[in-house]
Amino acid sequence: MRSWCFFAFFWLAYFCYGTLSCPALCKCYLRRSEVVCNSVPLTEYPSEDLPKNTTMLTIQFTNISSISEQYLNPTPLLQGLHLYSNHLQNLSSHLLRGVPLLHTLDLTGNKLSELPVDVFSHAPLRNLVLKNNLIEAVDSNWLPDNSSVTWLDLSGNRLTEIPTALLEKLPHLYNLDISNNRLGKISAAFLDPLAKLERLNLQNNKLETLDEFTLQGTHNLTYLFLSRNKLNKLPQNLFQELSQLKLLSLDDNQLSHIPVGLLDPLKSLDEEGLDLTNNPWLCDGKVEYLLRWLQKNKEKVFLPETVICAKPESLVGRPVMSLTQSDLNIKS
Ligand SMILES: *[C@@H]1O[C@H](CO)[C@@H](O)[C@H](O)[C@H]1NC(C)=O
Numbered sequence: 001m002r003s004w005c006f007f008a009f010f011w012l013a014y015f016c017y018g019t020l021s022c023p024a025l026c027k028c029y030l031r032r033s034e035v036v037c038n039s040v041p042l043t044e045y046p047s048e049d050l051p052k053n054t055t056m057l058t059i060q061f062t063n064i065s066s067i068s069e070q071y072l073n074p075t076p077l078l079q080g081l082h083l084y085s086n087h088l089q090n091l092s093s094h095l096l097r098g099v100p101l102l103h104t105l106d107l108t109g110n111k112l113s114e115l116p117v118d119v120f121s122h123a124p125l126r127n128l129v130l131k132n133n134l135i136e137a138v139d140s141n142w143l144p145d146n147s148s149v150t151w152l153d154l155s156g157n158r159l160t161e162i163p164t165a166l167l168e169k170l171p172h173l174y175n176l177d178i179s180n181n182r183l184g185k186i187s188a189a190f191l192d193p194l195a196k197l198e199r200l201n202l203q204n205n206k207l208e209t210l211d212e213f214t215l216q217g218t219h220n221l222t223y224l225f226l227s228r229n230k231l232n233k234l235p236q237n238l239f240q241e242l243s244q245l246k247l248l249s250l251d252d253n254q255l256s257h258i259p260v261g262l263l264d265p266l267k268s269l270d271e272e273g274l275d276l277t278n279n280p281w282l283c284d285g286k287v288e289y290l291l292r293w294l295q296k297n298k299e300k301v302f303l304p305e306t307v308i309c310a311k312p313e314s315l316v317g318r319p320v321m322s323l324t325q326s327d328l329n330i331k332s
């Protein structure tokens, strides 16, 4: 079979070498050792056709359904492997044993559900993306102890819980994305192993509340996304240690009140850094803390005039910030 190689350097020359390998219909940028196979009619990983010195490989929108260790062995210099939107269902155990330089593995948009022991061991992975698959449960034995992963994206799966044993293997993590899953509860000690955590995305899950100790160990947390859950109650000390937090999204939840003092520790919020919209605020005497806080910190709140009362009847639609003492007295 002839193999075609496309060069796209500044002079836009185009060569074809029979001796240099490049998988059919893929693009091989030999200068930077990069290969891109985009919407190519592949059903198997094109292992043998890849240039030996490939460091970056993208295979997207193909029909490959599994990969195993043997397929990756011929390209031991691989550093980045991007496998978006294929039909991957199976990965083998010890998948990364032959790629000791791999730092980025992106498996977004496949059909992965169950994965074997040690599937992400051996390589010095920093970025691991498992977004938009069919994963129902993650297992700590997928990873080695003291994993080097700093960026973990598990968003868009079917997770109902995250085992603490998994996070205990990730002491270097600074970004954790578990948005768009089915988490109903997270334990108090959940984040304890993640002292370096800076970004936590729990958006669009089924959380109703959080334990008061959940965020006590993550002093460097800077971005916290909690929107589109079912939060109806937050403990008073929840944000106690979050003096570095710049962004907090609490929009689209079921909050009718927040406890006195809840927002006081948030000294570093960005302008418009706090989103409280789309909650059913109950504007009775207990809204006073929120009202005063909003008046004092307007510039830190996203669209503060749209933080509105859902109850009582007489105040429906009124911006919380605009309430007066007499509005509240009438109702209290
Ligand atoms: C990779 O190998 C090919 C073929 O041997 C060579 O032409 C190319 O220059 C190499 N690329 C790098 C970055 O070394």
Ligand SMILES: *[C@@H]1O[C@H](CO)[C@@H](O)[C@H](O)[C@H]1NC(C)=O
Binding pocket: 039, 040, 041, 042, 061, 062, 063
């Ligand atoms: C993948 O397989 C389907 C069904 O067999 C086919 O219609 C589609 O064209 C294939 N995609 C590619 C990129 O080959």
Ligand SMILES: *[C@@H]1O[C@H](CO)[C@@H](O)[C@H](O)[C@H]1NC(C)=O
Binding pocket: 089, 090, 113, 114
């Ligand atoms: C791949 O995964 C599918 C679905 O998870 C399973 O039915 C099939 O047996 C697996 N195949 C292999 C070779 O492991």
Ligand SMILES: *[C@@H]1O[C@H](CO)[C@@H](O)[C@H](O)[C@H]1NC(C)=O
Binding pocket: 146, 147, 148
């Ligand atoms: C964990 O890994 C880091 C580097 O990734 C290393 O510096 C550290 O010594 C390791 N710690 C343990 C307990 O193995």
Ligand SMILES: *[C@@H]1O[C@H](CO)[C@@H](O)[C@H](O)[C@H]1NC(C)=O
Binding pocket: 195, 196, 197, 220
């Ligand atoms: C928190 O951030 C500071 C400043 O960036 C840094 O010096 C410190 O090491 C971080 N703490 C942890 C546990 O990563």
